[in-house]
Amino acid sequence: MKRDGGWHGDAWKFLALTATCLLALILFNVSAAGVRAASILGRGALEVRVVPAPVQQGYVVYADSGIPAGSDVWTWDGSPWNLPPGYFDGNYTGENPPEGTRCFKTQSGSGSGNYAGWGVFLCKPSDHTVDLSGYTQLKFWVKVSEDACVGLYVQVQQGTRTGPKSNMLCVNLYGWTQPNTWQEITIPRSEFTGVDFTRIFSPFMITITKGDATFYVDNVRWV
Numbered sequence: 001m002k003r004d005g006g007w008h009g010d011a012w013k014f015l016a017l018t019a020t021c022l023l024a025l026i027l028f029n030v031s032a033a034g035v036r037a038a039s040i041l042g043r044g045a046l047e048v049r050v051v052p053a054p055v056q057q058g059y060v061v062y063a064d065s066g067i068p069a070g071s072d073v074w075t076w077d078g079s080p081w082n083l084p085p086g087y088f089d090g091n092y093t094g095e096n097p098p099e100g101t102r103c104f105k106t107q108s109g110s111g112s113g114n115y116a117g118w119g120v121f122l123c124k125p126s127d128h129t130v131d132l133s134g135y136t137q138l139k140f141w142v143k144v145s146e147d148a149c150v151g152l153y154v155q156v157q158q159g160t161r162t163g164p165k166s167n168m169l170c171v172n173l174y175g176w177t178q179p180n181t182w183q184e185i186t187i188p189r190s191e192f193t194g195v196d197f198t199r200i201f202s203p204f205m206i207t208i209t210k211g212d213a214t215f216y217v218d219n220v221r222w223v
Ligand SMILES: [Ca+2]
Pocket: 063, 064, 097, 098, 099, 100, 101, 102, 103, 218, 219
């Protein structure tokens, strides 16, 4: 019994010593890392910045990174009908946009029947198309007043600049719930009718059908 007890006692001592050594080693390494971090940061705390994995954005139509290669932004307003022109700024830095630092600001001129809109068109060096049939949703952010929201429509166009346009989809039916704040809009591709999504010339057009109205758009993409 005594001998057994002694053997067990030695074993426990050995195990305890080993555990103590391991703990000391771990503490030393943690402490060393802490000292290194502290000397790098000039602080007493170790700070680790966690960066999320890049999100696959899909087909980006408009973002801080730009518009698709071979495309251009076209705008329209009531000026051909002698109505006051609209105002457009595709690099607007106000309004604290949800993506990056820039968004697209549009203001329609005054007058009943006035309107203002813009879109992205695959027109360089000549009209061409993109196959968007592999994407299921159009997503973008919008900021607009309540009265203007009911007159804000999205469309796409097929083929060429003279090709057929889809139906007009009103933004307020697809996720818009609050005025004058950034709202993410999601429109299922199946909501668009009248165009062949394997041959899209304009992947995004947006128009306010109202005078004296302002709206902002950001991060337009097909996902
Ligand atoms: Ca942006």
